[in-house]
Amino acid sequence: MTALQLTNTKTRRKEAFVPLDPSNVRMYVCGPTVYDRAHLGNARPAVVFDMLFRVLREVYGPDHVTYARNITDVEDKINARAAETGRSIKEITDETSQWYLDDMAALGTLEPTHIPRATQYIRQMVEMIETLIARGHAYAAEGHVLFDVRSYDAYGALSGRSVDDMIAGARVEVAPYKRDPMDFVLWKPSDAATPGWDSPWGRGRPGWHIECSAMSRDLLGDSFDIHGGGNDLQFPHHENEIAQSCCAHPEGEFAKVWMHNEMLQVEGKKMSKSLGNFFTVRDLLDNGIPGEVIRLVFLGTHYSKPMDWTAAKRDEAMGVLRKWRAAVAGIEPAPAASPSVMAPLVDDLNTPGALAALHQLFRDGDLPGLLASAQVMGLLTDAMGAWADAPDVDLSGFATRLASAREAAMASKDFAEVDRLKTALIAAGVEVRMSKAGVELVPGPGFDPAKLEAVA
Incomplete structure (x- = not known):
């Protein structure tokens, strides 16, 4: 098998992947903020990095890959939803977290090794903030703690912009307690109606960015192999994660490889409620679109390219899966995936190339190879096939x-x-x-x- 290659956002090139420890390959992916159903765009990184998780398990062995994907269950959007509905924050986050897990499972994603919730790691966040203050990279002001962006010379390296360019091109929160407009919040005060925890700076709650830094370090260490997420997180979230983590623990390198998936469109347009093309994963599932069909449509586009969800792609995917499932009925899978499928998968997760190889296996009549290879991609599994059991009707x-x-x-x-x-x-x-x-x-x-x- 060709060595695994991945495109590293940090270096802007495709590189041979060399894990820090082949016996424990570690990956962290930013998960959802849970206050509502996951929309179709939220599902794309879940499927993309599930596919990478599967490939890593094939290359290094299932017992040698650790995958953490967090749940953000403390955030102002959650607070607002609780205020408008009258429900408790815990009730909302417990319910919506399970919705997310159920909907992603319906798309054939494997459960990550760790699913940390932010509220379980407040102590680690406070300790990291204390370290940043002690090292001169953060400061307390009016109940807030802020990261001093100018204290980290490498800030902006991931997104390729200088701090001054960011100020000129971005809307930043102007606050009297900030030393610099680009400084970002690590801790903020909470009133009586808002969730809060005791801290050296008073009762408050963490800023969004510190959550992932604290959780990834606790679960994966000061240095780990891969950090993933949507490209909308590249700035400021991932840029801020790097700054916090590298300043708090300079003995590590935080994430070695950064990977970002592109965004999703619907029929060639950005998904939005105003255009009437906004829908959740559950909307599709409840309207009879199987999760396996959604997954196949997603895998038909390389993760680094914008993905366009269309009715035509949906119908084509359904037809392909019906045909494949009928062909492999009663067939035992081959002992391993076909090299013709694995070769594109280890070449920067080229799922369109892998699907083309699956089509060729079908045309060649290699049904055991088709089944084994498709299952590596999360397709044609027993768990995903109930939808295809319905009899076809002659129209x-x-x-x-x-x-x-x-x-x-x-x-x-x-x-x-x-x-x-x-x-x-x-x-x-x-x-x-x-x-x-x-x-x-x-x-x-x-x-x-x-x-x-x-x-x-």
Whole structure:
């Protein structure tokens, strides 16, 4: 097998991956802030780094990879949700944390080795802040503690910008207690209605950035192999993590390799509620789109490229998986994944190339190889296949009826029967495609054949 290569955001090049300790390869990924359902964009890093977790397990062995992905359960958005709903913060975070875990499991992601919650690591955060103050990298002011950005010469190296450029190009919080506009909060005061913990600076709560620094150090050490997340976190979150961790514990190098996935679009546009194209993972699952189908669509785009979720990709993925599952039914998987699939996977997680190799295995009739290789990618597993067990329904009769009705309507100009049949098919979850070439009926993800039984 070719040696694993990964693109390192820190060095801006693809490099051979050499773990600090091959017997314990360590990876940390920024997880969700839990106050609502995870939207489709939130799911992309979960799937991307699950795929990397799987590849690392294949290369180094399942017992030699440690994967931590945190849950942020103390944050102002959570506080606001509690205030507007009247529910307790713990009730909200417990519920939404489980929602996230359930939804990501439905996409075929393996459970990380560690799922730390920020509220479990307040002591470690306070200790790191105390260390930063003692080393001259942080200061207390009006109940806050702030990191002194100018005290760390390498600040901005990850994102490739100087501090002055950042000030000129960014909106920063202006506060009288800041020595510099770019200084960021490590600790902030809490009032009686806000979650808080006792600290040397009074009752308060941590800033967002210090959470990941404290949790990753406690679980993975001063130095670890890979830190991942969406590229929207590169600045300021990851830049601030580096500054905190390297200043508090300069004996370590924090994360050796940084990896960032690109963002997600829907039908070529940024996902937003104003455009009506915003939906959660649960929305898709509840509308009959299997998690395995969502996963295959995600893997069809390289993690470093923007991913476009489209209905066409969804339908194509469903068709491919039905075909593959029918072919491998009753087949025992090969002892190992095919080299033709592993080669692109170890080349900077080239999942589109790996999928192309799966298609070739299918065409070549290597079904044991197809099954073993697909399962390495989290596809064609027993746990993910219940959706494909539903029998296919022959819609050719409806296609013929609709074609005949359309032909009659063209002569009579009475399209009532055409409209009736189309309405019934669409209500049953069938996409109706009519053109000069004829009528095509495509069962969609939410197809319910029972709704067609009463159509005379």
